[in-house]
Amino acid sequence: MTASKHAVEAAGAMPATTASSPRGKTVRVWDPFVRIFHWGLVGLFVLAFTTGDESEWLHIRVGYAIAALVALRIVWGFVGSRHARFSDFVRSPREIATYAGQALRFRAPRFLGHNPAGGAMVVALLVMIGGIAATGFAMTTDAFWGSQWVEDLHEGLVYTTIGLIVLHVAGVVFSGLEHGENLVKAMITGRKRAS
Template sequence: MTLEDSLMQSRTTRMAVWDKLIRLFHWSLLAAVVISFYTTKTTGQPFLFPIEVHAQSGYIIIGLLVFRFIWGLVGSPYARFSTFLYGPKKAAGYAKALITRRAPHYASHNPVGGWMVVLLLVSLGFQALSGLFLSDDIFFQAPLYGLLGPSVGDVLARLHSLNSDLLLILIGLHLVGLVWHTLQGERLVPAMLTGMKRFSNAPADEKPAAYRAQRRYAIGALLVAAGVSGWLWFY
């Protein structure tokens, strides 16, 4: 290790960014999405994964999204939407700086990444919610099937299929962004595992380190999310 590397390492600081609940949410959502996509390819071959498994993964996704919405309002600083959602001018400026490799580092999601997160959550939300109104016309009917009438159900079925393609595109863009930031020295995957990020300079969105999310909010968010998923699962 050179003297310059030693000096750089000594100036690097570790900062707690992602709380335990956000990390649990992230990896649980990833697992549920993988199961959801996988079961669409294996259902009925023959019944390796019945359609109910696909639906149950959707119920879990809905519960996770409910939790994320609540935690985005009352959770730890870097998990809040108000921390990582920026206006179009800020996002465009960051995108330009990112291309030229001059973008500042952010503790939470950067101005472009924040909106990508929102697009993913919205698309996932629509996918899971629209699935509540569908049926395979043979073995399975979702909890809210028929509530909006057959014509609306047919439209939702088509949109459900189209949105699954959109989701794949958004996930692909998310992975491209992850690789791009990794090549520029941002270790985003380890940060989502440990909750810690390393910075050689103060991040552009630094928040007070002394802040702690209130436990009652965490318990409340978890209970609401579990209640929603549980109701759908046993409906």
């Protein structure tokens, strides 16, 4: 094993196993459920945001669909494929900070699945979107119908989530440039370059 492979493993990165395919040496990383969840959530979030004040019945139904997707993703985080599992990408705050420092110096190791910062973003987005769904549902109940503080919390979570989405996209672009790979394409095809 080379020194660089030792450094990657010490940093918590998983070295890729080589697999031949018609597209070159790539490996399957993202299973179909993860990809459908990701792009489905993107589309539903945009639809929910644009229908919030325009079509209440559609907004509510989209909210239920989002809640169902998030619930399924949480389950998949425990029983899904290797890189979909929380155990593969949830890291301590110290590991996340160390990785972020390495990334800012363009010295971050490449991870086959989510890197520590990306893993933290997945968790943050799941929590925020779960909060949006919960407060949205609360506003349809007798107990919180017309409650201004619940509506304000709902909107605050939405705009905080939009901020996280901007950071997520920036992180994807930054990491893709740092490691010379198209991470958007990987989330479509499910495959990434082998080590």
